[in-house]
Amino acid sequence: MSRPGFLIRTAEIVSVGTELLLGQTVDTNAAFLSRELAELGISTYRHTVVGDNPERLEKAIREALEDNDLVIMTGGLGPTDDDLTAEIAASIMDAPLVKDAAIDQELNRRYPDRERYDFSRYPLLPQDARAFPNDNGTAPGSLSIFSWNGRQKAILLLPGPPAEMEPMFLNRVKESLAVYCPDRFIHRYVRLYGIGESRAESLVSDLLKDQTRVTLAPYASASEVVFRISQKLSDPHEDDLTEAMVQELIGRFGDHVFEVGARSLEGVLADLLR
Amino acid sequence: MSRPGFLIRTAEIVSVGTELLLGQTVDTNAAFLSRELAELGISTYRHTVVGDNPERLEKAIREALEDNDLVIMTGGLGPTDDDLTAEIAASIMDAPLVKDAAIDQELNRRYPDRERYDFSRYPLLPQDARAFPNDNGTAPGSLSIFSWNGRQKAILLLPGPPAEMEPMFLNRVKESLAVYCPDRFIHRYVRLYGIGESRAESLVSDLLKDQTRVTLAPYASASEVVFRISQKLSDPHEDDLTEAMVQELIGRFGDHVFEVGARSLEGVLADLLR
Known part of the structure; x- marks a missing residue:
């Protein structure tokens, strides 16, 4: 391209x-x-x-x-x-x-x-x-x-x-x-419910320390803890490495994961109620 | 004033x-x-x-x-x-x-x-x-x-x-x-669930025809029928006549009324889930 x-x-x-x-x-x-x-x-x-x-x-x-x-x-x-x-x-x-x-x-x-x-x-x-x-x-x-x-x-x-x-x-x-963008990023989100931020971070402290091509960043609000997984693509043929990290987080957090994506807990609930 | x-x-x-x-x-x-x-x-x-x-x-x-x-x-x-x-x-x-x-x-x-x-x-x-x-x-x-x-x-x-x-x-x-506004209006909303727009309108056709100091306007979306009740206040001492109309609609529509106010059905549900 x-x-x-x-x-x-x-x-x-x-x-x-x-x-x-x-x-x-x-x-x-x-x-x-x-x-x-x-x-x-x-x-x-x-x-x-x-x-x-x-x-x-x-x-x-x-x-x-x-x-x-x-x-x-x-x-x-x-x-x-x-x-x-x-x-x-x-x-x-x-x-x-x-x-x-x-x-x-x-x-x-x-x-x-x-x-x-x-x-x-x-x-x-x-x-x-x-x-x-x-x-x-x-x-x-x-x-x-x-x-x-x-x-x-x-x-x-x-x-x-x-x-x-x-x-x-x-x-x-x-x-x-x-095609017109100076950089390309992949951002993905793994959202957790029913676990505190510090506990969630302690379970992935090794991943948070060892960040190379894929970076992991925690956020927390009143109702959820969110991990953002980011990869900057240097060229269009570079492999998407974020899926492996998503699977790693799902493996570690199990049922605490209520969403892989952009929806908040409220959004997931609203969709379920539709 | x-x-x-x-x-x-x-x-x-x-x-x-x-x-x-x-x-x-x-x-x-x-x-x-x-x-x-x-x-x-x-x-x-x-x-x-x-x-x-x-x-x-x-x-x-x-x-x-x-x-x-x-x-x-x-x-x-x-x-x-x-x-x-x-x-x-x-x-x-x-x-x-x-x-x-x-x-x-x-x-x-x-x-x-x-x-x-x-x-x-x-x-x-x-x-x-x-x-x-x-x-x-x-x-x-x-x-x-x-x-x-x-x-x-x-x-x-x-x-x-x-x-x-x-x-x-x-x-x-x-x-x-x-104090700085050219006109003053009171707008109130009575929201109905589980009744179609034409049926709802037929139940208040007399009120829709006879609009003087308080006006009544129906709206409808996929999930609800809304009646807006409006009163323009000519002077600050004029009586609020909208409450009587709200009560009239509640009397006519009974359990179909899920909200007197601004919240949508989704908003009411979200508040109930909180």
């Missing part, structure tokens, strides 16, 4: 939707994306939430581009007139909205009776954008790399609903972004 | 904390405050999250002041050197940080062994600010009304932890802000 000249080091996340400004919805996308960007070695400098208002939306995008390599926008990609994200982003990029044939075909295939819905705007993406189909909904995502005031910038458009955005990012977008 | 000349019509909420930008914490304060501001008749135009970085924090406050009457800041009021919110806000207001005697006394009373902790910064508030003691923690809140580039502006500083911020806002701050 050859490196492009353009590297993404900093990002701002702009969440779009009047329901967010009314407090009807909590913006969980910004936190999810910030964690994912950190894993790619990208620093998030700001989160911004704006409503479905063209002037303020345009201002937010311009300010975010001024200060960052990458602007990620979530929301405002729906079919109605108040969904302005793609249109305004395209106008700032000076890239007209054009129909993406593959996305159009995919929507036709999945919704043969699509004339019943207003799907006409979904396949319209900024010219030259890389398209990401939506496996859990209708609005596709897109990544544009473009020249802005003489500098290279990137805008990533993603749907607002977390159930669409999160799998799109993990399964389709992340590897496209990784 | 006499009206001040200065009215607050628009607000931006600036949440401060590197843990938010790393995605370790989801910002729920902005949604809570937006709902509360809507009840006061204040429009929230933007949410911004910045880290504990002096330059970016100052830039965020200045941009927010430029566009809005009120800037609410949550977080960054702790005792350590990376807690910069009060210091930077004070410098922008051109109001030195001075010790608030009442807050100082209160902290001394509650923590007689306070020399064990570093509480020295907590009583330092921007000069002329109105102080709000923290009933659930240590960092006080404060409201400053000041002149900025020839215009009146307000900055409200609040602690970051929701368990401190929310009761402080509801019990102490809200009535202080209300």
Whole structure:
């Protein structure tokens, strides 16, 4: 994989939707994306939430581009007139909205009776954008790399609903972004319940001392102890060594492990209750 | 209650904390405050999250002041050197940080062994600010009304932890802000489970038709039907008529009512599991 000249080091996340400004919805996308960007070695400098208002939306995008390599926008990609994200982003990029044939075909295939819905705007993406189909909904995502005031910038458009955005990012977008990232990290989390921090640390003191290619870091909160396992990948062909460490921790902590991943105890419980 | 000349019509909420930008914490304060501001008749135009970085924090406050009457800041009021919110806000207001005697006394009373902790910064508030003691923690809140580039502006500083911020806002701050608000609304919510939207509406069709001083609006999502009860208060002495409507709905829907308030079904369940 050859490196492009353009590297993404900093990002701002702009969440779009009047329901967010009314407090009807909590913006969980910004936190999810910030964690994912950190894993790619990208620093998030700001989160911004704006409503479905063209002037303020345009201002937010311009300010975010001024200060960052990458602007990620979530929301405002729906079919109605108040969904302005793609249109305004395209106008700032000076890239007209054009129909993406593959996305159009995919929507036709999945919704043969699509004339019943207003799907006409979904396949319209900024010219030259890389398209990401939506496996859990209708609005596709897109990544544009473009020249802005003489500098290279990137805008990533993603749907607002977390159930669409999160799998799109993990399964389709992340590897496209990784190409532009200065470093690559793998971070994994092993979460423990029912054991104190000092006891947990004492059981892995040998692993904490002997850190070479894979590093282990403990965190603790009121309800859990978390071990973060990190590996910095120097080249794309380097082996993923984190799985061996995950298995080592599972072997040592047994039933105290309630999650290998990002979910808190509360999140695991909420998922169980669904 | 006499009206001040200065009215607050628009607000931006600036949440401060590197843990938010790393995605370790989801910002729920902005949604809570937006709902509360809507009840006061204040429009929230933007949410911004910045880290504990002096330059970016100052830039965020200045941009927010430029566009809005009120800037609410949550977080960054702790005792350590990376807690910069009060210091930077004070410098922008051109109001030195001075010790608030009442807050100082209160902290001394509650923590007689306070020399064990570093509480020295907590009583330092921007000069002329109105102080709000923290009933659930240590960092006080404060409201400053000041002149900025020839215009009146307000900055409200609040602690970051929701368990401190929310009761402080509801019990102490809200009535202080209300003095500056153009209109006053009461909004209340009655939430139903196990009944469909059309059935729920049919049971209150008479109330939906006959809306005079108290208005009733239905919402529905996948798991619940919500009725919002709203009353616009023309003067501060007007009676609160919403309670009668709440009781009317409870009488009609009985056990379908799982919450009178802001919590979703998921939130009620999570609280029950705690």
